[in-house]
Amino acid sequence: xxxxxxxxxxxxxxxxxxxxxxxxxxxxxxxxVYWIYDVPGGEFRGSHAxxxxxxxxVAVSGSFDINLHTGKEERKIxxxxxxxxxxxxxxxxxxxxxxxxxxxxxxxxxxxxNEDDYIRDFETxxxxxx
Numbered sequence: 001x002x003x004x005x006x007x008x009x010x011x012x013x014x015x016x017x018x019x020x021x022x023x024x025x026x027x028x029x030x031x032x033v034y035w036i037y038d039v040p041g042g043e044f045r046g047s048h049a050x051x052x053x054x055x056x057x058v059a060v061s062g063s064f065d066i067n068l069h070t071g072k073e074e075r076k077i078x079x080x081x082x083x084x085x086x087x088x089x090x091x092x093x094x095x096x097x098x099x100x101x102x103x104x105x106x107x108x109x110x111x112x113x114n115e116d117d118y119i120r121d122f123e124t125x126x127x128x129x130x
Contacts, residue, residue: 002068002075002088005056009083018083020108026056026087028110035060036096036105044097045105049119049129050090054110057096058085062103069093069122071129079105093125 007018007025022030036045046066057066063080070092077086078098085106088094096105111117119125 002070002077002086002092004077005085005087007058007083007085016083020056020058020085026085026108028054028056030108030110032109032112034107034109036107037103039064039099039103041099043099044095046095047093047120047122049093049125051117051119051128052090052111053114053117054090055088055094056085056108057088058082058106058108060104060106062100063098064096064100064103064105065098067095067097069125071126091125091129093119093122093129 005025007020010017020026022028039045057079059079060082063078065076065078066086067076079086119128
């Protein structure tokens, strides 16, 4: 189930801190971490689903939208705070767009990169998600 998750927020006059811990505030073990940045205006990232990989996405800086499709329903979620993130289960189509200037998307994944895990054609995804 797609889920917005509040991360711990430790307030301090010197600057705040938030943390992601595997099997604590995200429901999987972390095997890969990557980030998306310097996205030119009007561009998008993603446009795929993952067969076996779960992900958790945080807007560490700036903002962006995540357009999701489960095979049955669509929704759009805007991320703009570094103390909450979006859990995306396997077999969920995702496309990130509407990146603000200097935005930084941090993605934590349950599996390492494997090209065979990706579904890059939406119609193929719909047929397999059904």
